[in-house]
Amino acid sequence: MRSRIGPFVVTGVCLAVFAVCVMAQRAGPGAASIPRMVDITASTRIHFNHLASPEKKYIVESMSGGVALIDYDRDGWPDMYFTNAPDVEMQLAGKKARGALFHNNRDGTFTDVTEKAGVGYPCWANGAAVGDYNNDSWPDLMVTCFGGVVLYRNNGDGTFTDATRQAGLAGDTLWAMGAAFGDYDGDGREDLYISHYAAFDLHDLPAFGSMVNCQYHGIRVQCGPAGLPGSPDDLYRNSGDGTFRNVSKESGIRGAQNLLGLTAVWSDLNDDGKPDLFVANDGANNYLLRNDGNGRFTEVGFQAGVALDENGKALANMGLALGDYLHTGRFSIAISHFSEQYLQLFRNDGKLSFTDVSNICRVARPTMYYVGWGDAFFDPDNDGWPDLIMTNGHVYPQVDQANIGVKFRQPTQLFLNGRDGTFLDASDKAGEALKTPRVGRGLVVGDLFNDGLQEVVIENLEGEPVILRPRSAPRNHWIGLELAGARDKLALNAKVKVTAGGFTQTDEVRSGGSYLSQNDLRLHFGLGDARRVDRVEISWPFGSTEKVMNLEADHSYCVKEGAGVVPCASIRANAAPVDGTRR
Amino acid sequence: MLRIVCVPALSLALMAQNAGPSERIRALEQQLQKHLQEQKPQLAIPVLQEMVSLDPKNTNAQANLGVLLYFQTKYGEAMPHLRAALQSQPDLWRIQALLGLAEKRTGDPVAARGDLERAFPNLDDTKIQIEAGLELIELEMAAAQFERSLSVSAKLQELAPRNPQILLAAYELARRVMDQSLLSMMVSAPDSPEMHMIMGGESGRQGARSNAIAHYREAIRLKPTLPGAHFELAEQLRTSSDKALNTQAEDEYRRALQLNQFDELSWRELGGIQVAKSDFGEAEKDYRKALALQPRDADAKTGLAIALISLNRTVEAISLLESALKDDPTHTAAHYRLSLLYRRAGRAADAERELAAFQHYQALREKLGKVFKEMGPSASPM
Numbered sequence: 007m008r009s010r011i012g013p014f015v016v017t018g019v020c021l022a023v024f025a026v027c028v029m030a031q032r033a034g035p036g037a038a039s040i041p042r043m044v045d046i047t048a049s050t051r052i053h054f055n056h057l058a059s060p061e062k063k064y065i066v067e068s069m070s071g072g073v074a075l076i077d078y079d080r081d082g083w084p085d086m087y088f089t090n091a092p093d094v095e096m097q098l099a100g101k102k103a104r105g106a107l108f109h110n111n112r113d114g115t116f117t118d119v120t121e122k123a124g125v126g127y128p129c130w131a132n133g134a135a136v137g138d139y140n141n142d143s144w145p146d147l148m149v150t151c152f153g154g155v156v157l158y159r160n161n162g163d164g165t166f167t168d169a170t171r172q173a174g175l176a177g178d179t180l181w182a183m184g185a186a187f188g189d190y191d192g193d194g195r196e197d198l199y200i201s202h203y204a205a206f207d208l209h210d211l212p213a214f215g216s217m218v219n220c221q222y223h224g225i226r227v228q229c230g231p232a233g234l235p236g237s238p239d240d241l242y243r244n245s246g247d248g249t250f251r252n253v254s255k256e257s258g259i260r261g262a263q264n265l266l267g268l269t270a271v272w273s274d275l276n277d278d279g280k281p282d283l284f285v286a287n288d289g290a291n292n293y294l295l296r297n298d299g300n301g302r303f304t305e306v307g308f309q310a311g312v313a314l315d316e317n318g319k320a321l322a323n324m325g326l327a328l329g330d331y332l333h334t335g336r337f338s339i340a341i342s343h344f345s346e347q348y349l350q351l352f353r354n355d356g357k358l359s360f361t362d363v364s365n366i367c368r369v370a371r372p373t374m375y376y377v378g379w380g381d382a383f384f385d386p387d388n389d390g391w392p393d394l395i396m397t398n399g400h401v402y403p404q405v406d407q408a409n410i411g412v413k414f415r416q417p418t419q420l421f422l423n424g425r426d427g428t429f430l431d432a433s434d435k436a437g438e439a440l441k442t443p444r445v446g447r448g449l450v451v452g453d454l455f456n457d458g459l460q461e462v463v464i465e466n467l468e469g470e471p472v473i474l475r476p477r478s479a480p481r482n483h484w485i486g487l488e489l490a491g492a493r494d495k496l497a498l499n500a501k502v503k504v505t506a507g508g509f510t511q512t513d514e515v516r517s518g519g520s521y522l523s524q525n526d527l528r529l530h531f532g533l534g535d536a537r538r539v540d541r542v543e544i545s546w547p548f549g550s551t552e553k554v555m556n557l558e559a560d561h562s563y564c565v566k567e568g569a570g571v572v573p574c575a576s577i578r579a580n581a582a583p584v585d586g587t588r589r
Numbered sequence: 590m591l592r593i594v595c596v597p598a599l600s601l602a603l604m605a606q607n608a609g610p611s612e613r614i615r616a617l618e619q620q621l622q623k624h625l626q627e628q629k630p631q632l633a634i635p636v637l638q639e640m641v642s643l644d645p646k647n648t649n650a651q652a653n654l655g656v657l658l659y660f661q662t663k664y665g666e667a668m669p670h671l672r673a674a675l676q677s678q679p680d681l682w683r684i685q686a687l688l689g690l691a692e693k694r695t696g697d698p699v700a701a702r703g704d705l706e707r708a709f710p711n712l713d714d715t716k717i718q719i720e721a722g723l724e725l726i727e728l729e730m731a732a733a734q735f736e737r738s739l740s741v742s743a744k745l746q747e748l749a750p751r752n753p754q755i756l757l758a759a760y761e762l763a764r765r766v767m768d769q770s771l772l773s774m775m776v777s778a779p780d781s782p783e784m785h786m787i788m789g790g791e792s793g794r795q796g797a798r799s800n801a802i803a804h805y806r807e808a809i810r811l812k813p814t815l816p817g818a819h820f821e822l823a824e825q826l827r828t829s830s831d832k833a834l835n836t837q838a839e840d841e842y843r844r845a846l847q848l849n850q851f852d853e854l855s856w857r858e859l860g861g862i863q864v865a866k867s868d869f870g871e872a873e874k875d876y877r878k879a880l881a882l883q884p885r886d887a888d889a890k891t892g893l894a895i896a897l898i899s900l901n902r903t904v905e906a907i908s909l910l911e912s913a914l915k916d917d918p919t920h921t922a923a924h925y926r927l928s929l930l931y932r933r934a935g936r937a938a939d940a941e942r943e944l945a946a947f948q949h950y951q952a953l954r955e956k957l958g959k960v961f962k963e964m965g966p967s968a969s970p971m
Binding site for chain 2: 218219223224308309311314316317318319345346355359361363365366367368370371374375409410411412428
């Protein structure tokens with residue numbers, strides 16, 4: 007019996023596991039090709055301390071830590087902004103926590119320019135996102151706060167102005183978490199989605215360990231999120247005059263329940279040219295708000311199969327990574343979760359149909375012991391197959407005193423794309439820096455030094471951030487793309503297909519994502535051993551499709567809608583001079 | 590409700606029996622009928638008292654008088670008349686049940702138990718049987734007669750499976766039986782492996798997983814073949830957040846199966862572990878072994894379906910999920926997965942129906958979950 011069944015089963019597995027076995031054109035990652043992630047924080051001269059109360063007596067003290075890559079001076083070198091948050095005691099005493107903006111010195115180091123930029127004390131900050139709400143080509147910074155949002159308008163001279171009130175966003179007073187800019191209606195102006203977390207009153211705090219929802223494995227801990235009432239999210243339509251109008255009701259997004267909203271991201275998930283919206287809700291069903299194209303959205307999370315886990319259970323959805331890890335041209339979604347849950351990978355099967363393939367992809371089991379936060383698809387070895395990284399860290403420091411097998415500080419995890427629909431857990435093999443336990447929160451990726459390697463920036467809830475740089479051999483080729491739309495200057499949600507070396511990769515320019523964070527808005531593609539890119543095909547949001555042919559590898563290019571590759575200076579208004587089309 | 594139903598039903602049945610010969614008795618009977626029809630028991634009682642004084646062997650009158658006095662809460666006065674009726678006609682089961690209830694209310698539990706035990710299996714009115722059964726359970730439990738209580742409880746649950754009074758009685762009875770067993774175990778075998786099994790279970794229910802694991806390990810050390818010990822240990826290990834412990838669960842399920850290859854639950858849980866390890870072929874084998882032993886296990890069918898979905902055998906998976914829902918229409922995971930598969934198969938209406946069913950049962954589960962959470966960690970059977 008065994009001899010008869012065996013071969014059929016093997017065949018079945020190969021066919022089923024998605025017909026992508028045939029897509030594997032090269033061997034998957036072996037031990038020799040595992041990239042090492044090296045901690046280069048010290049050499050960057052970045053010093054920043056995220057504040058945190060030692061005991062984390064209240065949930066609001068555990069949730070901050072978004073980080074943003076923002077090329078605020080448009081010099082083509084990504085700078086970074088770290089959010090910061092006080093604890094309850096500080097807040098009640100009127101003390102503030104200082105966020106920080108670091109300027110990229112183009113030599114591997116950064117300089118703290120917070121005071122000059124005027125972005126040090128926005129609020130009790132949770133997360134950050136980048137957009138260009140006034141479409142002046144200068145990226146603006148949105149900070150989500152416990153008690154609303156702060157919109158920093160980029161003045162183009164190295165400074166920012168708090169434009170929250172002027173932009174009509176001062177009415178947002180809830181516990182804001184996720185923020186994402188995106189032009190949902192095709193008018194060329196970036197609209198804004200803000201997700202809100204719990205209804206939480208600093209003057210009526212749930213006492214630590216006092217109730218059933220303040221216990222974890224028999225340990226007294228902070229209360230929530232279970233038992234806390236959620237808050238409604240908001241969609242703001244950009245009026246085109248520097249202000250936003252709240253269209254939550256008329257757009258249909260208020261039809262969704264009041265859940266505990268965390269990360270939000272716009273992405274064209276059904277490939278119809280219009281950005282849809284995905285929102286991770288903590289301890290509840292995720293929203294997938296389908297863009298119906300008439301200014302309205304329909305919540306289809308359940309129908310699409312992304313609301314819950316494969317058993318129909320709501321998980322603690324936190325961080326979002328979107329990527330085309332199968333080279334299907336569709337963006338799958340990886341969602342980080344609490345421990346005893348798992349990193350959930352929803353494979354995008356097209357037509358807004360997703361399958362939870364976490365077990366199939368082998369990412370479920372290794373992640374169930376950690377509390378995951380920021381996550382991202384990226385390509386540290388530039389082999390052209392997006393890998394997956396996730397930062398972890400518990401919510402309750404009290405777990406260290408209890409013998410339950412879970413620690414407060416946790417390692418970072420790296421999963422290498424096996425090119426057959428599976429991932430290899432390389433966390434223990436990719437260097438000591440990943441193994442170092444941290445209390446991670448925000449995580450972003452970007453080529454900080456414009457040398458073709460994507461660094462990872464992790465903001466920790468406690469203490470200093472970490473910057474990881476991949477070291478891999480042999481060194482593969484790559485290409486970087488910075489886009490400028492004819493209408494939306496940041497070209498948010500422009501979709502790019504890069505064909506090189508016999509396969510096509512797809513990515514998208516996105517605001518927001520990971521855990522309350524912002525990745526580099528420039529797109530990066532590893533090319534393996536391909537020295538040239540055969541074709542770059544860009545689908546501009548609500549616009550045309552444009553092709554650029556035959557680009558040399560190992561360079562970054564600036565592409566303007568309708569004009570092809572252009573000098574980068576031409577898409578960066580009044581920006582510092584750059585050296586031609588290549589950096 | 591019993592009071593309204595019982596009196597006329599009883600009187601009509603008994604009036605047909607043993608009619609008195611004298612004219613006075615006939616006249617009294619007419620008066621009695623009138624008072625009963627007018628629902629005036631206070632007026633009927635003196636009439637019946639006169640009838641039994643004229644003819645003490647009038648079973649009908651004795652029984653009716655006993656019934657009316659009982660429902661006037663004059664239990665002491667009712668009992669002689671109920672006994673008299675039973676003496677002349679022992680198969681008046683409702684009268685005997687009423688006598689038992691009256692004895693219980695007048696502080697004679699021994700007599701009450703005897704009468705209710707005799708009457709209970711013979712009662713033909715469900716409502717009366719439930720009332721008598723509940724009182725009987727109370728008496729049996731007070732007398733530590735748990736086996737008899739369990740028997741009565743089982744019969745009542747057959748009669749009215751959703752009756753909250755019966756469910757409460759069954760719950761209290763089960764708790765008492767557990768407490769009694771625990772007490773007996775503590776007295777007779779405090780260091781036995783069985784005692785450690787009990788302590789492991791209690792610790793697990795209270796969320797003290799480390800203690801539970803320690804007790805199960807000790808039970809196994811003392812008696813490696815103790816039935817259920819490896820399975821229970823595996824359950825605690827499987828749900829542990831400690832990676833080192835968690836990975837030991839599979840071995841314990843396998844040890845459970847070495848001792849008892851017909852342990853269906855161990856096969857099923859092994860199937861789940863294989864899915865988590867992405868070994869869907871092995872998962873299928875394990876789930877099929879579980880289903881061979883318990884073909885109506887909806888969890889095993891759903892688990893197998895999930896493994897088959899991972900192997901892209903969605904047609905088989907749909908069939909399994911449909912079957913699982915026949916076995917357990919409330920199975921939320923089966924409804925959810927089925928809705929997704931139907932949608933993928935282009936069966937939008939079926940998908941919506943399953944999604945609605947999922948959401949309905951999920952809401953119920955959440956409601957229950959909140960209740961159990963309020964009751965504390967040891968309360969949840971979920």
